[in-house]
Amino acid sequence: METAEIRRRFTDHFAAAGHTVVPSASLLLDDPNLLFVNAGMVPFKPYFLGQETPPFKRAASVQKCIRTPDIEEVGKTTRHGTFFEMCGNFSFGDYFKEGAIQLAWELVTKSQADGGFGLDESVLYPSVLNGDDEAVALWKRITGLPDDRIVRLPPSENYWSMGVPGPGGPCSEILIDRGPAFGADRDWDAGDRYLEFWNLVFMQDDISAARSKYDVDIAGPLAQTGIDTGMGLERVAYLLQGKANMYETDVVFPVIEKAMELTGKKYGANPEDDVRFRVVADHIRSSLMLINDGVTPGNEGRGYVLRRLARRVIRNMRLLGYEDPALRELLPVSRDRMGQTYTDLFDNYERILSVANAEEEAFRKTLTSGTQIFDLAAADLKKKGVATFGGDKAFQLHDTYGFPIDLTLEMASEAGLSVDEQGFRSLMAEQRDRAKADAKAKKGGHADLTVYRGIMDAHGPTEWLAYETLETESRQLALLQEGKDVPVLRNGEIGELVLDRTPFYAESGGQAADAGIIEFDGGRFEVLDVQRPVKGLVVHQVRVVDGEYAAGAAGAATLHARVDHDWRTGARQAHSGTHVIHAALREVLGPTALQSGSYNRPGYLRLDFGWTQALTPTQLKDVEEVCNNALRADLPVSWDYMTLPQARDWGAIALFGETYDDSKVRVVEIGGPWSRELCGGTHVSHSSQIGTLVVTGEASVGSGNRRIEAFTGLEGFKYLSRERDIVGELTDLLKVTQTSDIVGRVGELVERLKGAEKEIEKVRVAQLLAAGGDIAAAAQDVNGVKVVAKRIDGAGGGDVRTLVTDVRARFAPSEAVVVVVLGVADGKVSVVAATNEVARDKGLSANDLLRAVSPLIGGKGGGKADMAQGGGTETGEVDAAVAAVIASVQQTVQA
Structure with a gap:
């Protein structure tokens, strides 16, 4: 049975049982605890946590997932994979243990002819949490299996939580016996013999503290039970396809x-x-x-x-x-x-x-540079007589340069070195521990939401009026500091204020929160930030700037909330400008230039987009021109609400990693189909109201990702004004009458500067060559060979090569000549070696001379027998390298 058919049978089975089939969410969700969606229940987590009310009582999905903690084990076992699909069915206060067991067992054992998976009951073993007698009784009654076919397992195997305070409960798995070839009889830990392919989680406990996913403190029962199941699509696929593992599936x-x-x-x-x-x-x-x-x-x-x-x-x-x-x-x-x-x-x-x-392409370059780094380190170790490549060096290559450890091991073996693998693994473990500690530190955010969920339960969602008005008469629902109710905020103190209704835009979708004030009897707050810690609830971070505010009873105090008009105007210009620049990028570069992130505040925007190379000046100019033509055209800006499938059919662009309400989404369009995006931000009503759009920069923010920045509205005009002032200063400084003459005048100055630099270079080279006669005259006679081996401080690679060529030419053609000059400049060594034909007849080679000095200066190089060049970093060993030249010539000629 093909994987696509398994997926279809799963969703059909649960759709027939009254479940809403929910499409897979993106692998990227806005969750501080997760890099990626790593389980089928993750998109439903707000429902289980009570942060949101589910729009359905029962649901099913096939969710794409990524898990990477054991990435190094992938391929070594048949259990580890990074991408997988999790089939799941979910109940939110609807059916519980009996319904979950019944639905799962029916699909697993029903014949394939009848739409099931047709697995043989004789090799199936349900497992339960040891002590969950209710689950045991249900499995026996629903399946007819004897007691010894129900496996009791400890909490480490059959209890589940999210590892943070919140819902949890016992599990019940379905195991399949793959036969004695995979392990010992009834040894539930025996590798792949008893393979778990479906896990049913019975959400029933309110967890107050969690030390791991199974080591938890239970405060009591949940107010509403739930079901969260996960059936591994890949595992079922290789079972039904008769394959040994997931890698061999269709x-x-x-x-x-x-x-x-x-x-x-x-x-x-x-x-x-x-x-x-x-x-x-x-x-x-x-x-x-x-x-x-x-x-x-x-x-x-x-x-x-x-x-x-x-x-x-x-x-x-x-x-x-x-x-x-x-x-x-x-x-x-x-x-x-x-x-x-x-x-x-x-x-x-x-x-x-x-x-x-x-x-x-980037990695292939990394392999080249990493190989060079390895070669230098290996040469240094050999010079010091060390036979082991350090674990710290291997870790640096891996972590800093992306150089795989297996490549380091292979190259070390070729170089006759061993690698301190234990040291490398230890550093890798430390890095993982730091990452886990950081992730653990980030967890617990759900616990902090308790107070906000309590406000939601007591008063319902905030009446959010940011689209309709800039002012509201509101009532205070809560006053908080550090997550706790407080009776009063005094002048200068900062706290959080929850209102029954608000005109303030809460930060989301890349748009900064509104600024403004909230007035109360006898004083006022300055609004510093506005957030939605729980969906539907708007929370204002405020500072008392006048008077003293006493909270009183919820709903008793009346306040006047007012958004800063200029702030909102600038924010609308910037957000609409972001849409305009996105559309312009797609028009100029093509449809693959998709936005991957954005941020906008009054007068300023930045937009990240997928693109693999820097934009040319012409492309940037074209983007800016398309933008301002759109502003001049006074394109209408409108928005409407529709279902997500309707929005996609309409051509609206949904941003990566964003989550959207299942029932309705808001689509903003500028100029009709020219720009259609899913967006909850505030916008102008016509494109001309953006005022102006000035692109100020474009740069890389990672491989395959670029960032473009721009000013809008008044800030755009201010930017242009500053540019005009600079041009004016240059006009005066360069003494030109027209600004159009600036480029020509600067060009003249640059050419004059280049000419002066050339003259200076001629003088410097002449001075360098003038010393050539003295250097040649000081040559040593080594067994009939004229040898020049000299250190020159302040000389770079080009200077050294010029000097060597000049010195060699100063000797008679009949003389055997070797010239080696080592220049030291800017903490680096440049070396050039040269021989003439008579010296080469005696067996002397410039390449051999370079090899004699390269290890000493910590470098390498190459060339031919007549001339070779290289470099290094060990400036303290240059004098020893000069001596090595003499010794090498002496040894060669004697031989």
Whole structure:
């Protein structure tokens, strides 16, 4: 049974049972605890936490997920993979244990002819939390299985929570016995013998503290029970397809087949190569899905994960013997398989391939530079007589330069060195511990939301009027400091104020929060920030700037909230300007120039977009021109609400990583189809109201990602005014009458400066060559060979080569001549060696002389027998290198 068919049967089964089938969310969600969606329940977490009211009582989904803690183990076992799909069914106060067990067992055991998976009941073993007698009784009654087929497991196996305060509960898994070839009989920890492929979580406990996902303190029962299940699509696929593991299924194995074609190696012939094939197959799919969802390679966070995945593909293809660019060959295979479900992979493929190609090109350069760094370090170790490449050096290559450890091991072996792997692993473990500690420190944010959820439960959502008005008469619902109710805020103190209604825009979608004031009887607040800690609840961070505010009872105090008109005007101009510049980028560069992030505040905007190279001055000028033509055209700006599928059919652009309400989304359009985007921000009503749009810069913010910045409105005019003032000062300074003459005048000055620099260079070279006669006259006679070996301080590489060539030419053609000059400048050593024909007849070679001095100066180089050059960094060893030249000539001539 193909994977697509398994997915279809799952959703059909639960749709028939009254579940709303919810499409997979993006791999990127706005969650401080997660880099990526790593479980099927993550998009439903706000419902389980009570932050939002679910629009349905029961739901089902097939969610794409990424997990990377064990990335180094991928391919070595059949259990580890980075990308996977989790099939899940969810109940929010609807059915509970009995319903979950009944629905799961029916789908698993129902015949394939009747739409089920048709798994043999005789090899299935339900597991429960030891002590959950209710679950045991339900499994026995629903399935008819005897007691010894129900497996009791400890909390470490069969209890689940999010690892933070919130909901949790016992689990019940469905295990399948794969036979004695996979482990001992009834040994539930025996590798892959009893494979868990479906986990049913019975949400029933209110967890007050969590030390791990199963070591928790339970405050009591939840007010409303729930069901969260997860069935691994890949596991069910290889079970139903009769394969040994996920890498051999219909959606993954075609990549291995393509890798075999490219490398000439065969899967199954060599265990080490098999691991490499599996890494390639897993990571290429993960890279494809991450880039599709808007991730670009980088050095931290999500971008770093993608970079590691893509580079591990490239590295393992090289280990399999394929040296050419690999991503462009493998990605289409994965696209064609995964695109059967995720059709946007075809629409976005041009951008995906562009990002991947840029990363592969960058990594190939990294391999070159990393190899040079390794070679220098290895040469230094050999000079010192050390046979082990340090773990700290290996870690630096890995962490700073993206140089894989397996490549370091391979090159060290070729150089006759061992690697301190234990030291490397220790540093890697420390890095992981730091990352875990940082993640743990970030967790607990859900607990901080308790007070806000309490306000929501007591008073309902904020009446948010930012689209309709700039002023409201409001009532205070809560006054907080550091998450706790306070009775009073005094002059100068900062706190949080919750109102029943507000005109203030809460920061979201890249738009900064509104500024303004909130007046109360006897004083006023300055609004510093506005946020939505819980969906639907608007919280104002305020400072008392006049008077003293006593909270009183909720709803008792009346306040007047007023947004700063100029602030909102500038914010609207900047946000609409962001949409305009996005549309202009797509018009100038093409449809793959998609926004990946933005920030706008009054008068200023920045927009990040997927693009692999710097924009040319002409492209930047074209973008700015398209923008200002749109402003001059006074395009109408309007917005409407519709379902997400309707918005997509209409051509609206949804931003990567953003979450949208399942029922209605807000679509903002400028000039009709020219710009249509999902957006909750505030906007002008016509494009001319943006005033002006001035592009001020464009730069890289990571591989495959660029950032463009601009000023709008009054700030745009101020920027142009400052530019005009600079031009005026230059006009006076350069003594020209017209500003148009500035370029020509500066050009003249530059040419004069270049001419002066050339004259200075001629004088300097003449002075350098004037010393050539004295240097040649000081040559030593070494067994009939004239040898010049000299240190010159302040001379760079070009100077040294000029001088060596000049000195060699000063000797008679009949003399055997060797010239080696080492220049020392800016903490570096430049060395050039030269011989004439008579010296070469005696066996002397410039290349051999360079090899004699390079290890001493900590460098390398090369050339031919008549001339060779190189460099190094050990300036303290230059005198020893000069002596080594004499010794090398003496040894060669004597031999």
